[in-house]
Amino acid sequence: MTKTPGSIMRAEINEAPARFAAMVQRDLTSALNPLSLDKVRAIYSVARGSSDAAANILSYEIMARLRLPMTSLPPSVFSLGNGVAMEGTLGLILSQSGASSDLVQACRGIAENGGQTLLITNSAASPASALAQATIDIGAGPELAIPATKSVVATIAAGMAFLARLDASYRPACEMAAQAMLAMTTRTIPNKAALEAALSEAGSVFVIGRGCGYGAAQEMALKLKETAAIHAEAYSASEVLHGPLQLASNPLTVLILDTGENRVQDSLNTAETRLRGVGARVFRISPADFGVTDVSPAGAAAILLAALYPVVHDVTLQLGLNPDTPENLAKITDTV
Missing domain, CATH: 3.40.50.10490 (Glucose-6-phosphate isomerase like protein; domain 1)
Structure with missing residues (x-):
């Protein structure tokens, strides 16, 4: 400890x-x-x-x-x-x-x-x-x-x-x-407090991305699970509109990670509209929110993670947990 x-x-x-x-x-x-x-x-x-x-x-x-x-x-x-x-x-x-x-x-x-x-x-x-x-x-x-x-x-x-x-x-x-x-060292997510409040109260979270943003969604869902003990799942913006959309019948918080790639905008917009339409609480985060533009998709994904790690850290503390040492985990997991 x-x-x-x-x-x-x-x-x-x-x-x-x-x-x-x-x-x-x-x-x-x-x-x-x-x-x-x-x-x-x-x-x-x-x-x-x-x-x-x-x-x-x-x-x-x-x-x-x-x-x-x-x-x-x-x-x-x-x-x-x-x-x-x-x-x-x-x-x-x-x-x-x-x-x-x-x-x-x-x-x-x-x-x-x-x-x-x-x-x-x-x-x-x-x-x-x-x-x-x-x-x-x-x-x-x-x-x-x-x-x-x-x-x-x-x-x-x-x-x-x-x-x-x-x-x-x-x-x-x-x-x-x-x-x-x-x-990014001098910038924070504009709606950080509202996002942290929503995550602290969330029963389930969808983290959504497309292209490089999908990998970022996988990492953020994992961080919410392993650090804050929040049930979170990552989905591609295309895949979420199939079976997973039904889970929005229950209270659902959604975090959309937008890397700014032009080719994924229609897909992210559609997912956001559909999820809002069925009552999900949706937050969409993009590097443009911090004034960052013209960065490669992989670079944008890394920037999104760097911006969101403090959110996970703070939410974990708000929930009365220690983000340094999740009680059921070890730093190195040896699997075969």
């Missing part, structure tokens, strides 16, 4: 913008030299929890820029099964600790099945890094609160820097994202 509940998580949230800005502008040429990236025809991410949400964010950005398919593989394909053919692919393993048994086995299994392996981690001296062909150390520094915050945005930054190494024209987007993120 900490002397002041939430003080550790609060300090790490405050570090997040600088950690993101440093990582997203890093030149990864030497780190990626062991890989033959010109031979990659598809990318498969392997991750769990917040790292998997970061991978989802990155997948939309990477596919849009490189036009290479990128999707996730469950670690159990390698840890419990015999793996899959990986020739011509890059296995992108994302793990803050690099220590979970299933991810370590996945790293080994990808290589054994013909794939290249790249690890994005906050622990360069880890079992997974000993196996990976190449490692990106996100440089987030020690993260002592159980809920991950600064390491998540730094992981997104690492993926963006990786993309800039493959597509030099993406480098300006990384620089703009760094500047926008650093500006």
